[in-house]
Amino acid sequence: DTAVSQTPKYLVTQMGNDKSIKCEQNLGHDTMYWYKQDSKKFLKIMFSYNNKELIINETVPNRFSPKSPDKAHLNLHINSLELGDSAVYFCASSQTGGNSGRASTDTQYFGPGTRLTVL
């Protein structure tokens, strides 16, 4: 039973293309996240949604647009892909929402990651 799943696991594409990564969680969690892990393995948060509402939006190029059709899904769409977008993208979820429009302090559970390679 996969808790947090991502598709695809690998994505190879040309510069300038538009691509999407999908994330689904079956844990009944309210909050979902996107993290980026660069080539040096450094992980950084990009976005977070709480019950379909954007609550964290770090300094990320506006070519990246998250979309949450419902609280179990958080997709990441990337326009005009650049070489520097090559990375592993992780989706995560946590149980409840936080207060004051913030993410929760509950433990985050991660998906398997999507390795994006831009040629």
Add this chain to the structure above:
Amino acid sequence: AQTVTQSQPEMSVQEAETVTLSCTYDTSENNYYLFWYKQPPSRQMILVIRQEAYKQQNATENRFSVNFQKAAKSFSLKISDSQLGDTAMYFCAFMLDYSGGGADGLTFGKGTHLIIQP
């Protein structure tokens, strides 16, 4: 802004030995959570252990335990009786708990690559 520092890029120990991974963090806040995540070659991020800053007692999870020193802002992970399957990247992470409740996500250190030799 909070920062997390893992000063050991790589460590190697023999199977069955005990190993300690170091982590320090910088914050002026009092309420927060600390985590260790493991990332094996499969790439999956797996929670190892979680510590609440308001708890003085160190968290333990089977062979994994932490030494949480709040005043020193130190949060080291001890792995006892290390096994080949413990070979992985280990990330220390910090989460601030705002006074109104809620967080801004995880801030990660750069990781320690732990190799368990047979």
